[in-house]
Amino acid sequence: xxxxxxxxxxxxxxxxxxxxxxxxxxxxxxxxxxxxxxxxxxxxxxxxxxxxxxxxxxxxxxxxxxxxxxxxxxxxxxxxxxxxxxxxxxxxxxxxxxxxxxxxxxxxxxxxxx
Amino acid sequence: xxxxxxxxxxxxxxxxxxxxxxxxxxxxxxxxxxxxxxxxxxxxxxxxxxxxxxxxxxxxxxxxxxxxxxxxxxxxxxxxxxxxxxxxxxxxxxxxxxxxxxxxxxxxxxxxx
Numbered sequence: 027x028x029x030x031x032x033x034x035x036x037x038x039x040x041x042x043x044x045x046x047x048x049x050x051x052x053x054x055x056x057x058x059x060x061x062x063x064x065x066x067x068x069x070x071x072x073x074x075x076x077x078x079x080x081x082x083x084x085x086x087x088x089x090x091x092x093x094x095x096x097x098x099x100x101x102x103x104x105x106x107x108x109x110x111x112x113x114x115x116x117x118x119x120x121x122x123x124x125x126x127x128x129x130x131x132x133x134x135x136x137x138x139x140x
Numbered sequence: 141x142x143x144x145x146x147x148x149x150x151x152x153x154x155x156x157x158x159x160x161x162x163x164x165x166x167x168x169x170x171x172x173x174x175x176x177x178x179x180x181x182x183x184x185x186x187x188x189x190x191x192x193x194x195x196x197x198x199x200x201x202x203x204x205x206x207x208x209x210x211x212x213x214x215x216x217x218x219x220x221x222x223x224x225x226x227x228x229x230x231x232x233x234x235x236x237x238x239x240x241x242x243x244x245x246x247x248x249x250x251x252x253x
Binding site for chain 2: 118128
């Protein structure tokens, strides 16, 4: 089982560049999430989705956009990269069939903006 | 938001039992309490989840008092490989709900030989 797969694993961007962080899951989960984790800190929710075609903002959405055209994929886009977006980004998913099901996380994308 | 408070760090020795407590004073009626483990350069991994009283699985136990304003993760007989950051998470997201999941800063557990 692949679970939650994130690509790329590492990336360096210049200020003002744009990029898309990819996330795909093969567990047929309805709920998907994007978090960022700054050094020594906990995870902060950026965006989430409760199903294809439905997305909503989390705690720190500014500077990011998402889309959910399929159940499997939940890409995160940075339009104008800024140094403050240097972080590790985690994607997660969970089934929506029961409200207490835990999240499954990918291994993260380490992004540096210089 | 269901904020959580945990100790920043804890040290233990191999073979000891470790208890990590999380405070969540404004937990809502429908909230579950979930604990995750995170190793460096990896995503968080689910350990255990509960709603009330006590839950036990093959790796840990979770104790939740009647008022549910706190919870305690218990790791029996820890080993060096249990050195990690442990997060307590309270809440859930469902369609139409404005409530958000909140990860605290976690507890860095260091197991010493």
